[in-house]
Amino acid sequence: MIVKTFGSAIYGVDAITITIEVNVSSQGTRFYMVGLPDSAVKESERRIESAISHLGFRMPRTRTVVNMAPAAIRKAGAAYDLPIAIGILGASGKIPADSFDRYLLMGELSLDGSLLPIRGALSIAIQAQQEGFRGFILPTVNAHEAAMVAPLEVYGVTHLSEVLQFFHQPESLTPIASTPPTQLQGNFDLDFSDVKGQYNIKRALEIAAAGGHNAILIGPPGAGKTMLAQRFPTILPPLTLAEALETTKIYSVAGKLPQHASLVLKRPFRSPHHTISDTALVGGGSYPQPGEISLAHNGVLFLDELPEFKRQVLEVMRQPLEERRVTISRARSAVDFPAGFMLLASMNPCPCGYFNHPDKDCSCTPAMVQKYLNRVSGPLLDRIDLHVEVTPVSFSDLTGNREEEKSTYIRERVMAARAIQAERYAALPGIYCNAQVGSQQLKRYCSLNDNCRQLLKNAIQQLKLSARAYDRILKVSRTIADLAQCQSIEVAHMAEAIQYRSLDREGWM
Structure with missing residues (x-):
């Protein structure tokens, strides 16, 4: 007798439905599994035999063939045990x-028949809903995540016996009900009001958040660079439901979604150590998995002590920064992971x-300083919109009683600027903020008057800026104008944007 069940394979961050055909014949005694299964899938025979024996059944002692189609896609992991x-x-x-x-069924079996968590439940549920499946049966710990996909019926189970009972009596299980949260913004333990002084740095980070721009902070130890960076997510706009689902898919596939969590509620903030490898940063491996830049999708990737990272690691970010996605190519296939992050x-x-430093003497020679700065390549710096010089906090700011502005008020201004941009780019799919605008749209959305054009011309000639830096200045000036609620870019906006190209200045050191 031939029976078909259905599972799913994760390909990148998306799912592909797998048809599992089982044929138990009356002749022969061997067990065969075909369809390009890996070792973990092949080992399922022993887990399944033990699990069903705990229910009082026995594995067929006749010839059994399990085919997993399509055969061209490699099946990996133990989540096919249940189907x-x-x-x-x-x-x-x-x-x-x-x-x-x-x-559609997915779940790894323990020897006693209990079900263990799987990866990629949200991606699988989305694919199941698109292909017209009525329901999705999976481990309970993943059920709330999958239940975000309506109107798919999601059934969370803890033991194989519950699944058997369900196919005998469908009313024995009740679908999981999960309602998307109305407000996708978690609580933060940190706040910009914790930072004393540094008003120009806070202003630069507000601009970066408002336009989705990349930024680099340059300053001495103890000036507050890391402290400011850690508070940067508190001024970003909340995730939209579409962004939350997209981010949750990535974390689910990577196995980094907390148990019983249904959605990622905060914008990601990833801060890898400088010893990270290029594969860990951009993704990859024998079975490609998302790297740090994909885990930072719709959020922030913070690289502390940038020159300490290996040059090869930094250079692999150049293309993802432009294309907002990374392609992992292998001999037989290529996998795309989203990488729309702010650096x-x-x-x-x-x-x-x-x-x-205003008070301390530098012990480095000019050659040592230049060699240190050269660890970060010019092409990478070109892709960073704001170069912000951080100076030490003054004693008066550090000990003063002035009440610092809270992240809530800064975030309100950022959201107001983002609303302007959302309306401006409503007709352009895939563009939601100024940093995402392409060169073709710059002339239309970043038009300059004569004074601004002359100011920008002088800056380009004196600073010897590249064409990419020219585009970055236009985008940043457009964001500054949006924060000021101005329809057009004025000279003051352009001047402020130009000052954020400090590392482009010849003889900066």
């Missing part, structure tokens, strides 16, 4: 198989950290 086990029991006549085609970096101005 294979149900297929074997159905083909053996132990449970009715008339409703198998309406449900926030920090660095010292020299090896000792005190170059241009």
